[in-house]
Amino acid sequence: MSRTKVDEEEYWHSSKFKAFTFDDDDDELCQLKESKRAVNSLRDIVDDDDDDLERVSWSGEPVGRRSRLGSFQSLSDALSDVPPKNYAPELRRPKGEYKDYSSDWSLSDTVRRLQKGKVCSLERFRSLQDKLQLLEEAVTIHDGNVITAVLIFLKRTLSKEILFRELEVRQIALRHLIHFLKEIGDQKMLLDLFRYLDRTEELALSQYQEHLNIQDPEKRKEFLKSCIGLPFSVEDAAHVQDHYTLLERQIIIEVNDRHLESSGQTEIFRKHPRKASILNMPLVTTLFYSCFYHYTEPEGTFSSPINLKKTFKIPDKQYVLTALAARAKLRAWQDVDALFTTKNWLGYTKKRAPIGFHRVVEILHKNNAPVQVLQEYIRLVEDVDTKLNLATKFKCHDVVIETYRDLKDRQQLIAYRCKVDKASVEEEKIDGILSSTQIRWKN
Incomplete structure (x- = not known):
């Protein structure tokens, strides 16, 4: 009996035997896991706010809206619910029956999702x-x-000219873009933007910031020199000029000091080797460096502290604070004394501290000044309470005893006697004052 064409195709495309595999026993479980993953993938396809997609259970029946935490069964539950041969239940209707949700979001919906x-x-x-x-x-x-997310999208999809033109009339968005460009360091686009907006001062400042990317001192100096003519404000122009002058000085000082240090012929560099280069340091750091290594140099040299003070118009208070810290660190007490000694036109000397002697005492103590040095400056503190507090804090007993004596405060002096060591010089001094008949005590 001859076979029809249909029968022949069925014969050649069918078989009573299955091909041998090593995974026969696990085949059903694998397919169930695949079905489970397909169901779970619905969470990524459908937004929590959308109700249009029909949900189905493992048996293929529609279910209600799932909760935010998900209402799908565990794999063990799935295995118990599914008939042995029901490998992959129908999970949803064909794709063609669903809308493309991403294309249906309105502007407000999109922004809300962002x-x-x-x-x-x-x-x-x-x-x-x-x-x-x-x-x-x-x-x-x-x-x-x-706003920033949308601006990033516009920056990527619009030309600079169109983007700048549209942002010029949208100041809030413009400010966000400027901040974003500064944050990511896109100096080129920032310069283009300021140039388009004709914001010359900001353009100059943005260009000036480029010096931070130049590591070579000579190249940085030349770049700063080229910035001097940019349209800065008066204050900023002075700052840029000072920056250039300072770096120029630092380069000269660095070359000279490196030579002195390597030669080993200068005592200060032998006793106190430099810990870092002076290049690109702030003005105050440069002043401290000069006060530490070049304090006695004449004013005509670039490394002279007085030269730096006059060139950069450093205020007296800042200069005194910095010089005091540097000389105290070296324990150069004579230099400290000279720093506060002034002469009037009659030749009389007087101690004067523009920062206040209470601050002088604090800085000296921080640099481990001896008690004798501390006492000298505590005595110069005018406010009595401050003087007593400092003297007590730093155990300058003589100052405390003398102050209570001058105040004619017998009770405080007796109380302080208990705080000094027995049979000490301080105790003897207090006893001598208490026994004096020439003092008219107030209590």
């Missing part, structure tokens, strides 16, 4: 009008992160 931190593609906004409406919607909700 605000919630959800993944959201902006590529569907292709026309300039749509992009600008999206930006305006982001600005409306006053969320900086959303």
Whole structure:
């Protein structure tokens, strides 16, 4: 009996035997796991806020809206519910029956999703009008992160000219873009933006910031020199000029001091080797360095502290603070004394401290000045309470005893006698004062 064409195809495409595999026993379990993963993948396909997609159980029956935490069964439950041969139940209707949800989000929906931190593609906004409406919607909700996210999209999809033109009339978005460009260090686009907006001072400052990327001191110096003519404000122009002059000085000092240190012929460099280069250091650090290594140099040299003070118009208080810290660190007490000694036109000397002698005492103590030095400056503190507090704090007993004596405060002197060592010089001094008949005590 001859076979029909249909029978022949069925014969050649069918078999009573299965091909041998090593996974026969696990085949059903694997397919069930695949079905389970397919169901779980619905969480990624459908947003929590959408109700249009029909959910189904493992038996293929529709179920109600799932909760935010998910209402799918565990794999063990699935294994117990599914008939042996029901490998992959129908999970959902064909794809063609569902809408493309991402293309249906309105501007407000898109912005709302961005605000919630959800993944959201902006590529569907292709026309300039749509992009600008999206930006305006982001600005409306006053969320900086959303505004920045939209600006990043516009920066990538619009030409600079169009982007700058549109942001010029949208100041809030413009400020966010400027901040973003500064944060990511996109100096080129920032310069282009300021140039387009004709904001010359900001353009100059932004260009000046480029010096931070130049490591070579000579090249940085030349770059700073080229910045001097840029349209800065008066204050900023002075700052740039000082920066250039300072770096120029530092280069000269560094070359000279490196030679002195390597030669080993200068005592200060032998006793106190330099810990770092002076290049690119702030002005105050440079002044401290000069007060430490070049304090006695004549004013005509670039490394002289007095030269730095006059060149950069350093205030007296700042100069005294810095010089005091440097000389105290070296325990050069004579230099410290000279720093506060002034002469009037009659030739009389007087101690004067523009920073206040109470601060002088604190700095000296921080640098481990001996008690004799501390006492000398504590005595110069005018306020009595401050003087007593400092003297007590730093155990300058003579100052405390003398102050209570001058105040004619017998009770305080007796009380302080208990705080000094027995049979000490201080105790004997207190006893001598207490026994004096020439003092008219007030208590």
